Amino acid sequence: MTRIATAKAASSTAIRAFALAAGLVAATILAMPPTAFGASRIKDIADYEGVRDNLLVGYGLVVGLSGTGDDLTNAPFTKESLVAMLERLGVNIREQGGAIATVKPKNVAAVMVTATLPAFARQGTRVDVSVSAMGDSKSLMGGTLLVTPLVGADGEIYAVAQGGLAGVGIVATGGGGGGAGGSTTVQKGVPTGGKIANGAIVERELPFEMAHLEAVKLSLRNPDFTTANRTAQAVNAFLGSNVARPTDPSTVQIMVPPEYRGNVVGLLTDIEQLRVEPDQMAKIVIDEATGTIVMGENVRISTVAIAQGQLTIRITETPQVSQPSPFSTTGDTTVVNRTDIQIDEGQQNKLSVVPHGVTLQELVNGLNNLGIGPRDLISILHAIKASGALQADIEVM
Template identity: 60%
Template sequence: MLSRWFGLLALAVLISAAGLVPAGAASRIKDIVDVEGVRENQLIGYGLVVGLQGTGDSLNNAPFTRQSLQAMLERLGVNVRDANMRTANTAAVMVTAHLPPFATNGTRIDVTVSALGDAKNLQGGTLLVTPLLGADGEVYAIAQGPLAIGGFKAEGDAATIVRGVPTQGRIANGAVIEREITYQLNAQSSLRLSLRNPDLTTARRIALAINDLMGTGVAEPTDPGTVRVSVPPKFRGNIVDLLTDIEQLIVEPDLPAKVVVDEATGIIVMGQDVRVSTVAVAQGNLTVLVTEDPQVSQPNPLADGQTVVVPRTQVDVLDDSERKLAVVRTGISLQELVDGLNALGLGPRDLISILQAIKAAGALQAEVEVM
């Protein structure tokens, strides 16, 4: 009996603790901000893939492949300057990779290899030593290894089957980091948190949450996309602990009232705070349908005549007269707005025109962004 009483007490504590979590789309700070200096860097390089089964670049159509192949062989002591090379087992490729933050010398990263010329398939190929450069032109990694291709291509005289992209592949742990990007995180006296979705209210809520944790005003929103945090004395030289505590704080991001419209695909996305003033909406299209049904007319038996094609045209006019005027009330929720527009029997294209017309009338209290 006593154990049951303790079980009920523990359940009550859990329920009361759950009620303290703010309602809505609450998120950890680490999921909505980036820390200045903790970032990836893009690397790129040009190299050669060898070992292909006749699916590489045709050297006549890819002069850069021919030049690269000649230069590589000459560095290895093979003179092919005046030779007529016809190999199709080599392909010129671009190699890309992401250099993680705080990556150290000797660690490995994945690389992506993409054909540059007219190679048909990179399956079975091996990437030769390729330096990977950063935006400053310095070499930060060296890539080499066999490719893993996710697609394939099979063809015959009358049919071809292609799955995925056989001219692109990856090499897991295919590059070795040779140069580090120095950034002394622990030496910083202040940090800047960059919001992934800039918003004044969200920036203020993040600053308030950090100040409540620290007990002092160490955080200050400087603009909609940045919160500046001064490192407290007890965390000097140990910013990792400070960031670990800050990242776990829960805040509720504020979202602007926005309607995003993609004209190309007919996609409409509306935020939860979208509201409309009282407005009457009617929608109707005038459709003219012209149908051609030609008939063949033949002469009577033994008659002196010719077989001719007689045109027959039928014209129908649809004016959607059964559609009525609908009233959309003020202050309704997003669900009520969607239900009201759906009740008019509208498709995505018509909804886009209706929303733009409501915005033009000044009744849509939201920003409309057309992609």
């Protein structure tokens, strides 16, 4: 009896110890910042204030075209640019009295050049540029962009572009048979635009020093109160202090801790790998032009009955050949159209009930059971929203 009592006491102690350990584990899990299996890294949902690209634009000339350049009569800006460029190079094509001589080259085109200046781009760094025709040039294939300064929004020159165009579309034309409808045209891509890989050299740097910042701001790409608060909680849990706080739905301000002073890059490297569960509002996005419907996960609907039906008239013409009887001296062979008319009044469509609080999958299944297409589904969603049964915003693109 003593051994049995001792065994029972030991077993009870072990159970209490196990329960205590399980409680400690549960408390630790509850104290951790909220995460989920589908959580995203901070670097994928937020940008750092000050770390951004800048847009550049310039005007230039493309030469070396195979007779597909601008018509200088229709594009006077191309002619003026050509004359100005030649004069800068020491070539004078003006007649006595200052009038411009008659020039009609077919291998020159005026273009707009655009590029993106990355953050922290240093002098000598190369960036890609895009070239687009401005005049009536038919194609930029085989052309070379001459030296073109690229300016920013402040009017300062930050890069200079030049080089041969690549990736220009292909156009093939041909005629056949001598008839008016015998011409054939094959076009692939857009021949009046192209790109130059590493076609611009950075000449001016944007001054921005982040190593000694005292505070860093995160800008959420999809502003949301809950996401901003969760991001601040994740950063504070990682650093062990309340240095992060959301200032608005799109901004989280982080004070640089003493151990990261002078090493803001190291701080951002550690923070951007933290995972946060982004929250999103219930929204339905509709593109009526293409009939595209995108529903968010949190879309909910109250109990509502839906019926959809429309009158469809289908007319089919089937041509048949009518011939006279064999050895008949009268009658001609003619083509007779046989017309078949079918009317669908939507009698098979019944009233369907969508229950309260269904999930997105259940909502989609219920609407699909009505046997309707995307166009009719758009009308139904608008009607449900108008009735007040749809707990989501509808955004029409």
